[in-house]
Every structure is written in C-alpha cells, then in structure tokens.
Amino acid sequence: MAPATPFLAIDLERMQANIARAADAANARGIALRPHAKTHKSIEIGRMQVAAGAHGLTVATVGEAEVFAAAGLDDLFIAYPLWLDPEKAARLSTLAARGAAISIGVDSVDGVERLVHAGLAGRISVRVEVDAGHHRSGCGPASAGVVAAAAMRAGVDVEGVFAFPGHAYAPQAGEQAARDEAAALTIAVESMRTAGISPQVISGGSTPSFSASLDVPSPVTELRPGVTIFGDAQQWELGSIEPGDIALSCHATVVSHAGGRVVLDAGSKVLGPDRAPWATGHGRLLDHPEARIVQLSEHHAIVELHADAALPPLGSVIRVVPNHVCIAVNMVDELLVYDRDGDAEPSARWSVAARGRNH
Structure with missing residues (x-):
C-alpha cells in the first residue's frame, strides 16, 4: 500500500551520487569535507557521509551534537559562537567525558571567558568565527588573532578559524561570496599567525558557494556544505x-x-x-x-x-x-x-x- 501523503521521500540513488560528487570534488583539491548535518538530521545519512570520507560532521546545536554522538558520530563541530549557560556547559562536559571530539565557535574574548568559567578549557576545542560578508556573527577578520590568543592564554585549544559565506544565497552571488570568504580567511590566518598561533583548520563553505570555494584561490582546508546532499528549490x-x-x-x-x-x-x-x-x-x-x-x-x-x-x-x-x-x-x-x-x-x-x- 502506498504511504499516505504528504511525506518526504529520498531518492537514494541520487543522494548517494550527490555525496560522492561532493567528496570527489573536494578530494581532488585536497580539501576536507565536514558536511552540515542540520540539513538531514539523520543518523543513517551521517554515517554515509563519514563512510564517503567526511572528516566528521558539522551541527547547529548542542542537542544535535548529542544525537549524533550517541550514535557514534562523535567528531563534531558546532558552527556557531555559543553563549554557554550552565545547562549547555554541563551537556558539553558530558559529551567530552564520553570521548566525543567537540569543537565550538567563538567570536569574542567574552565568549572565550564564558567557556573558561564553565570549566571547559582543555575539554573542548574552539574555532574563531570571522565575518566573511554575511554580517550575522563573527569577529572582524583582523581580530581573529586577539580572540585566539585569549583562548590560548586561558588553556583553551584553538583548532582554527572559520567563516560562513551566507550572502551566497542570492542570484549570481556564489563566486563573489567565495572570494569574500577567501579574503576574510586570509586576513584571519595572518592575524592568528601574528599572534603566534598557527590554525590547523581553516574552514568555510555554503552550498551555493561550494563549487566556487573549490576553485578560487583560498586558504581553506575544509568546507561545510549542507544542502548539496539533497538540493532544494x-x-x-x-x-x-x-x-x-x-x-x-x-x-x-x-x-x-x-x-x-x-x-x-x-x-x-x-x-x-x-x-x-x-x-x-x-x-x-x-x-x-x-x-x-x-x-x-x-x-x-x-x-x-x-x-x-x-x-x-x-x-x-x-x-x-x-x-x-x-x-x-x-x-x-x-x-x-x-x-x-x-x-x-x-x-x-x-x-x-x-x-x-x-x-
């Protein structure tokens, strides 16, 4: 019997081809993929992405991290500057105690201090977010070194730097957003190196800028597309x-x-x-x-x-x-x-x- 409508359906053959296409394109350029799992929120799909070579998953919230970590998908980046209240801090502490590799975004010295006050220094890593033109969150690229240095002084592991070129979500905007991302990350990396910190991960990416981010000159070592797996209107x-x-x-x-x-x-x-x-x-x-x-x-x-x-x-x-x-x-x-x-x-x-x- 056919399922009652409405329902959401996955074409598995197409989805697997999309996973492979993104992985092959990134691999050909020596760039790691950490796809954003907020798109699918599915354990089965997350496992497919990791099996295809993804270097862990990106998530949007602590709650999403808990779900994927419980299923063994526990190399996770929460790609926002979290403001840690006691409840979120306790949940992150539990994830770390269970062996999950968790990194979170920070974009201010105040955010770093909040993490230290919560007792998470040495237990989770951070990535400094810089604004690449979307103007949502992220410090100015030239300030990345200040935020990273504050984290290092406090005993927080600084994994790297990241940006989200969300202004790619407009007609004919993908290539320019990728160029803006590359420029912002280049400045941020130099700022961090001036502060004596060498970022191990330089992360960017969105779905509409994904192809351009692979092609334009850029310091990125990792990209985080989400919707590439399904597509949408x-x-x-x-x-x-x-x-x-x-x-x-x-x-x-x-x-x-x-x-x-x-x-x-x-x-x-x-x-x-x-x-x-x-x-x-x-x-x-x-x-x-x-x-x-x-x-x-x-x-x-x-x-x-x-x-x-x-x-x-x-x-x-x-x-x-x-x-x-x-x-x-x-x-x-x-x-x-x-x-x-x-x-x-x-x-x-x-x-x-x-x-x-x-x-």
Whole structure:
C-alpha cells in the first residue's frame, strides 16, 4: 500500500551520487569535507557521509551534537559562537567525558571567558568565527588573532578559524561570496599567525558557494556544505544543482482543481514557510519544471502550471521540491527512502533523529 501523503521521500540513488560528487570534488583539491548535518538530521545519512570520507560532521546545536554522538558520530563541530549557560556547559562536559571530539565557535574574548568559567578549557576545542560578508556573527577578520590568543592564554585549544559565506544565497552571488570568504580567511590566518598561533583548520563553505570555494584561490582546508546532499528549490533557482540531481521531494496528492489550478495536500507544515525575496514561488514541482507554487497555507499548496499544460488528475501524486530543505526535514518525524527514481514502494524509513533539537 502506498504511504499516505504528504511525506518526504529520498531518492537514494541520487543522494548517494550527490555525496560522492561532493567528496570527489573536494578530494581532488585536497580539501576536507565536514558536511552540515542540520540539513538531514539523520543518523543513517551521517554515517554515509563519514563512510564517503567526511572528516566528521558539522551541527547547529548542542542537542544535535548529542544525537549524533550517541550514535557514534562523535567528531563534531558546532558552527556557531555559543553563549554557554550552565545547562549547555554541563551537556558539553558530558559529551567530552564520553570521548566525543567537540569543537565550538567563538567570536569574542567574552565568549572565550564564558567557556573558561564553565570549566571547559582543555575539554573542548574552539574555532574563531570571522565575518566573511554575511554580517550575522563573527569577529572582524583582523581580530581573529586577539580572540585566539585569549583562548590560548586561558588553556583553551584553538583548532582554527572559520567563516560562513551566507550572502551566497542570492542570484549570481556564489563566486563573489567565495572570494569574500577567501579574503576574510586570509586576513584571519595572518592575524592568528601574528599572534603566534598557527590554525590547523581553516574552514568555510555554503552550498551555493561550494563549487566556487573549490576553485578560487583560498586558504581553506575544509568546507561545510549542507544542502548539496539533497538540493532544494532555492539551489535549483540559484543554479547550484540540476533538477535531475535533486534527491528529496515531498509527495503530495492533487485534491482539487478549483479555479483551474492544482491544489495539493501539502502546505507550510510540511514544506516549510521559507521564501527568499528572489524566489519565484513557494516551491517547485520536480516533474513540471515550469510550474510554481503561488500560494501556501498550512496544509495546502496552490500550483499554477504553464497555460498549455494539462492539470494532473485528481488523486494523482506530485513530487514537490521545498524551497528550503533543511526546514522541511525538521517538520517531519521520518524520511521515506526509495532505492531509485520510479520505485512504487519505499525500501526503508529513516528517523529524523535530531528533529527539534534546537538548543
């Protein structure tokens, strides 16, 4: 019996090809991969990435780190400047005591002092975050040495430096974001070396800048793409992935032809609500590339097809590509796995093990 819609489905053949493609591209340039597991939040997928050569995983929160470490995927980088309250500090201490190799982001001397006060010096490592143009978090690249030196004086192991070129999430912005990242990291590395610290890891990367970060002159030794494993409608529109390589879609049923349009039984509570200002819709249809989701409510999506296209029959199942796959995955309890495109039944169901672990 076919699963009830809506649900998120993985095309295993495509996903494995995406994993191999990213690994091969990085290996060819001598760059390590530490993929961001917040995209999939799945133990099975994390294991596949490590088996393909990933140097551990990147995670977003202490909670995600706990889930993956419990499954033996315990070489983990929490890629944000954490502000350690007693509860988070205790949880990190427990992870370290169990043998996990944990590094976290810092972007200020105050953050370093907070870590020391929590008793984590010598137990976890840090990477200094620098702002590469996204203007979210990160110190100025020239200040990286100051933050790193404060950590070293306090007995904290400084693993290296990192940046997130998040401003690559705009049309034709990937190459410039990669160049901005390279420039920021070059300054940061020099700042750290001037302070007498040689970074062992120089980390960067985002999905839309991934290819450019492999090609532009840069000091990076590690990249942390996330969405390369699945693709989504954002990456499709940005040109970071071809539709034939998209490995995750939402299977939704056509429930109405009201107004001469297609109404699906999948809304924001499974697709996610994200829509970038430059996006042409709330999602796209894998088998109807010209179509766009023009209206999204909690449990329904309205699709407009090309004027000459026939409406898919009522009751038929459509493959929807969410705008932001990371959000969509966090909306569901499990991912249904199909061995290859066209299979009628899933071969497995994988738990979204780190779903909701937002702190």
